[in-house]
Amino acid sequence: MVELNKQDLMQIQGGGLGIGLLIAAGVIFIIGVIDGYMRPLKCN
Secondary structure: OOOOOHHHHHOOOOOHHHHHHHHHHHHHHHHHHHHHHHOOOOOO
């Protein structure tokens, strides 16, 4: 196993897509909660 030095660690990038999906899921969830509170629909 090779140990990474500080310069190699600073070049690692990632998480952009995951963070975007997490934010989008959170927004959709909050919209669903507000919609369910404002106009509650009965189950058929």
